[in-house]
Amino acid sequence: MVRHPARMLPTATAPSISEPSPSLHDDRATHLAYTSSVPREHGFEPLRVEGRLPDGLRGTLYRNGPGLWDLFGRPYSHSFECDGAVAAVRLGGGSAPALGAHRVTQSEGLREERAAGRPLYGSNAAWRTRLWNGLRLRAKNTANTALLSWQGRLFALLEAARPTELDPATLDTIGPSDLGIEKLVAFTAHPRAVASHRTTYSYGVELGPRPKLDVHALPWTGPARRLTRIPLAHNVMIHDFAATERHLVFFVGPAELVIWRALFAAGDFRSLFEWRPEHGSEVIVVPIADPTRVVRFSVDAFWSWHVANAFERGGEIVVDLVRYDDFATMDQLGASGAPFEQGVPTRVVLDPARRTMRRDALTDARAEFPMIDLRIAGTSHRTMLLASDSGRRNALLRLDLERDRLSRFELEPGERASEMVFVPREKNAPIDDGWALSMVWSARTSTSHLAILDASRLEDGPVARVFFDHTVPLTFHGVFVPS
Numbered sequence: 001m002v003r004h005p006a007r008m009l010p011t012a013t014a015p016s017i018s019e020p021s022p023s024l025h026d027d028r029a030t031h032l033a034y035t036s037s038v039p040r041e042h043g044f045e046p047l048r049v050e051g052r053l054p055d056g057l058r059g060t061l062y063r064n065g066p067g068l069w070d071l072f073g074r075p076y077s078h079s080f081e082c083d084g085a086v087a088a089v090r091l092g093g094g095s096a097p098a099l100g101a102h103r104v105t106q107s108e109g110l111r112e113e114r115a116a117g118r119p120l121y122g123s124n125a126a127w128r129t130r131l132w133n134g135l136r137l138r139a140k141n142t143a144n145t146a147l148l149s150w151q152g153r154l155f156a157l158l159e160a161a162r163p164t165e166l167d168p169a170t171l172d173t174i175g176p177s178d179l180g181i182e183k184l185v186a187f188t189a190h191p192r193a194v195a196s197h198r199t200t201y202s203y204g205v206e207l208g209p210r211p212k213l214d215v216h217a218l219p220w221t222g223p224a225r226r227l228t229r230i231p232l233a234h235n236v237m238i239h240d241f242a243a244t245e246r247h248l249v250f251f252v253g254p255a256e257l258v259i260w261r262a263l264f265a266a267g268d269f270r271s272l273f274e275w276r277p278e279h280g281s282e283v284i285v286v287p288i289a290d291p292t293r294v295v296r297f298s299v300d301a302f303w304s305w306h307v308a309n310a311f312e313r314g315g316e317i318v319v320d321l322v323r324y325d326d327f328a329t330m331d332q333l334g335a336s337g338a339p340f341e342q343g344v345p346t347r348v349v350l351d352p353a354r355r356t357m358r359r360d361a362l363t364d365a366r367a368e369f370p371m372i373d374l375r376i377a378g379t380s381h382r383t384m385l386l387a388s389d390s391g392r393r394n395a396l397l398r399l400d401l402e403r404d405r406l407s408r409f410e411l412e413p414g415e416r417a418s419e420m421v422f423v424p425r426e427k428n429a430p431i432d433d434g435w436a437l438s439m440v441w442s443a444r445t446s447t448s449h450l451a452i453l454d455a456s457r458l459e460d461g462p463v464a465r466v467f468f469d470h471t472v473p474l475t476f477h478g479v480f481v482p483s
């Protein structure tokens with residue numbers, strides 16, 4: 001197990017103070033400022049660069065997250081309810097070394113609400129409107145969680161709804177898409193590519209009286225297709241999954257939707273889900289070559305928001321993920337400013353033939369948002385990038401699983417870092433040789449910047465920083481599209 005090294009402090013120059021900021025020593029104030037609404041929408045415009053941009057780093061990083069934390073002056077009850085916004089940083093190839101854009105995704109629901117001048121969806125709507133929405137099975141697709149780049153197209157994702165297509169050149173909203181999959185009603189925020197298959201796999205949970213897991217394949221050329229539909233015992237949230245070269249693996253934790261509350265939007269967003277540990281967690285293993293031969297078995301209840309990667313090892317399937325004993329983090333993802341108690345990076349080993357699972361912690365650090373060099377997704381990996389956020393001690397971590405080493409770059413007090421996205425140094429660079437890109441927000445300046453670090457030397461800190469002149473609120477996930 002990898003243990004904490006001594007903390008290393010950043011040495012790069014911080015931007016000048018330009019706006020009032022919350023106290024760096026007040027976690028709640030800092031959190032509330034970081035989770036405020038998009039202060040300014042704009043198309044691509046030049047961004048200020050500090051340091052030296054890597055020569056080969058050319059392309060656009062897109063980040064998605066909650067963009068409007070309130071509407072008509074009424075705060076949302078939970079980050080998952082907020083209207084989505086996408087921020088983008090384009091490096092090289094533009095009219096300036098770095099360009100940035102930031103736009104709120106114009107969902108059909110948000111457009112309706114703005115035309116009506118009042119909330120029409122979610123827990124902020126009037127109770128008669130909620131009831132009417134429930135009867136018509138209508139909800140707002142806020143597209144606020146993640147992004148998919150597929151066949152030159154860009155989609156903003158919300159796991160309970162269809163993808164929302166965006167114009168990658170302008171971030172303008174094009175509209176909802178079924179990707180060509182018949183009767184697509186839900187699509188994960190975590191599609192997973194298996195590079196050797198040149199295919200991205202995905203799923204959606206179809207809620208209702210007979211809930212189903214709908215599994216899809218999105219080839220990098222050619223049409224998307226449905227692989228299978230698997231009945232589920234309960235209406236559950238499944239936030240992420242694992243994909244190897246032979247199997248797709250789903251961990252179905254007992255985070256169960258309370259249907260009557262969902263239908264009538266009763267209570268706040270958090271109260272829509274109930275943690276039922278007595279139901280255990282179900283492991284569902286789907287062979288890609290024959291998706292009808294599903295293996296499923298139960299284990300003790302646990303929760304995982306995110307998987308790093310998975311691979312085959314003999315007859316076993318190895319999955320690295322961030323594990324939690326329960327679903328308490330769902331409350332902490334709300335708008336209260338409560339600290340987010342992060343999970344344990346964990347190796348899970350499945351034996352589908354024996355229907356068993358065992359697990360070991362990979363480190364004693366608490367972290368989230370695991371990321372690898374996606375060129376080897378579905379095969380064995382040696383390192384993992386993670387973001388560690390515990391209030392004022394926000395850090396970027398790299399786990400070297402072969403050398404049993406944890407390296408760490410600790411941000412300044414009041415800075416918050418996003419998930420890191422790995423970009424290879426060049427197309428054919430050795431595995432793990434590349435850049436780690438993280439969007440960092442500073443309470444001191446109320447601005448956000450893209451930090452670019454050498455992924456193998458996180459402890460050295462950013463080689464370059466690219467500054468927006470405003471806050472980019474919390475983003476969950478992103479994707480880098482090479483130019």
Ligand SMILES: [Fe+2]
Nearest residue numbers: 189305306476
């Ligand atoms: Fe996620």
